[in-house]
Amino acid sequence: MKESVIYQDVFQKGERTGEQKEKEPVRFCLRLLNQLFAEIDSEIVERVKVLPVEKL
Known part of the structure; x- marks a missing residue:
């Protein structure tokens, strides 16, 4: 299966959706x-992007 x-198509779409939801808190902040x-400053943006959701 x-x-x-x-199956592969559904699995890949699920992965993309998960990645998008993972990035939402970063975009919001x-x-x-x-x-x-x-x-x-771009340095600050990069530092925010790597913060865990709990810190955001």
Whole structure:
């Protein structure tokens, strides 16, 4: 079953959805920071991207 094309397609779509949901808190925080501080230094953006959700 795992070798079937349909299974692989569904599995890949699920992975992409999970990745998108994982990035949502980061995007939200970066939008807030942009609103509060106008332009954010790229170093800070990179540091925010690697923070765990609990820290965000």
